[in-house]
Structure formats: C-alpha cells, structure tokens
Amino acid sequence: KQEVTQIPAALSVPEGENLVLNCSFTDSAIYNLQWFRQDPGKGLTSLLLIQSSQREQTSGRLNASLDKSSGRSTLYIAASQPGDSATYLCAVRPVIVSGGSYIPTFGRGTSLIVHP
Amino acid sequence: GAGVSQSPRYKVAKRGQDVALRCDPISGHVSLFWYQQALGQGPEFLTYFQNEAQLDKSGLPSDRFFAERPEGSVSTLKIQRTQQEDSAVYLCASSLGQGELFFGSGTQLSVL
Numbered sequence: 124k125q126e127v128t129q130i131p132a133a134l135s136v137p138e139g140e141n142l143v144l145n146c147s148f149t150d151s152a153i154y155n156l157q158w159f160r161q162d163p164g165k166g167l168t169s170l171l172l173i174q175s176s177q178r179e180q181t182s183g184r185l186n187a188s189l190d191k192s193s194g195r196s197t198l199y200i201a202a203s204q205p206g207d208s209a210t211y212l213c214a215v216r217p218v219i220v221s222g223g224s225y226i227p228t229f230g231r232g233t234s235l236i237v238h239p
Numbered sequence: 240g241a242g243v244s245q246s247p248r249y250k251v252a253k254r255g256q257d258v259a260l261r262c263d264p265i266s267g268h269v270s271l272f273w274y275q276q277a278l279g280q281g282p283e284f285l286t287y288f289q290n291e292a293q294l295d296k297s298g299l300p301s302d303r304f305f306a307e308r309p310e311g312s313v314s315t316l317k318i319q320r321t322q323q324e325d326s327a328v329y330l331c332a333s334s335l336g337q338g339e340l341f342f343g344s345g346t347q348l349s350v351l
Binding site: 127129154156157159162166167168169172173212214216219225226227228229230231232 | 243245247270271274277280281282283284287289295298320330332336338339341342343344345347
C-alpha cells in the first residue's frame with residue numbers, strides 16, 4: 124500500500140525566504156505526482172502536476188522536482204510572501220495494473236505561515 | 240461546468256439524520272473521487288467512479304455510507320443515520336482519466 128509522508132508538518136518563516144517542502148512515497152510505481160494548496164475552509168487548488176517521466180515542473184515562483192527512484196518530490200517556493208500561507212499537500216497517483224489500485228494517495232500536508 | 244461544484248457548502252445535521260451531498264464534476268471527466276478530510280489531516284479516500292461504475296468503495300467507513308453516479312456525471316454521497324464521527328469535510332475530485340485532479344470546494348458536515 125502506498126504511503127505518502129510530508130515533512131515538515133508545519134513551517135513558519137519571515138517573508139522573503141526561499142522554502143523547500145518535502146514529499147516522500149513508498150511505492151515508486153507512480154503515474155504522476157500533484158502538488159496542491161489548501162486555504163483554511165476551502166478545497167484543494169492544483170499547483171503543479173509532474174508526470175512520472177518528468178524531473179521537474181515550474182510555475183511562477185514554484186518549482187517541483189521528482190526523483191521517482193528515491194521516492195521523493197520537493198516543492199520549492201522562491202521569495203515567499205504572506206499570501207503563500209496555506210497548507211500544501213502532495214498526492215501520488217499509481218500506475219494502473221490489473222487488480223491494482225486507481226486511487227491517488229495524499230500526504231497530511233505541510234502547514235505554512237509566512238509572516239510579514 | 241468550469242470547475243467541480245459541490246453542494247451544499249455547509250450542512251448541519253442532528254445525529255441520526257440522513258444527509259445527501261452532491262458533486263457536479265467537470266464536464267467530460269470520466270473519473271470521480273470522494274474523499275473525507277478531518278481537521279488537520281490529509282484527504283482520505285472514500286470511493287471512486289469511472290463513468291457510472293463504482294470501481295472502488297473500499298474507503299467507505301461503514302454501510303451507512305452510500306454513493307452513486309447513475310448517469311456518469313453528477314454524483315451523490317449519502318450518509319444515513321449520521322453520527323458525530325461523520326463530522327468532516329467531504330471533498331469531490333474529478334479527472335480526465337489519469338490526468339490532473341480537480342477538486343470542488345467541499346461540503347463541511349457538522350453532526351450535532
């Protein structure tokens with residue numbers, strides 16, 4: 124069974140810092156990995172999707188990398204701002220094999236606070 | 240529609256009441272997932288539909304939980320005889336096959 128771990132669980136930083144959020148997974152047979160942002164009381168907003176054949180994806184100040192063989196993904200946030208304060212979640216989608224699971228598995232998230 | 244739509248946004252139920260939560264996925268999205276999210280936790284899988292077929296319901300916590308997607312579009316998650324431990328945010332997500340997942344805003348269920 125796939126297990127996804129996110130470290131750290133919580134992070135509080137001053138504005139302007141560059142941040143690294145980590146996501147690790149136990150089964151490397153993944154189809155893709157997706158990073159989400161969740162604001163309090165809201166649903167999940169997709170940030171970046173990395174296919175298993177890709178090494179990284181970038182969107183603005185966000186960069187996500189994937190090392191499938193070691194079971195790790197990193198979300199890098201450059202020049203953090205108070206508006207980046209939210210919970211960041213990663214989800215791993217499995218390769219579909221006969222009799223196997225279709226189900227994306229989530230980590231518990233990293234709660235980020237960026238203070239002015 | 241433009242995004243995944245869930246209703247109601249908030250639901251307060253008395254213990255023992257039945258509730259029905261609705262999810263309207265992005266048009267054309269074959270895959271539909273229901274997740275349950277407790278405060279401070281990641282989403283936990285409940286059930287999965289591919290079109291109208293419920294391919295996996297292994298995450299439903301008890302037989303009080305029932306989900307359907309009769310025409311392969313809108314889905315309803317029904318909880319019978321609600322209990323306090325059912326209080327959580329219920330999230331719906333859809334995708335085109337194995338592609339990017341898109342979530343609705345969720346339904347926050349409070350059982351008193």
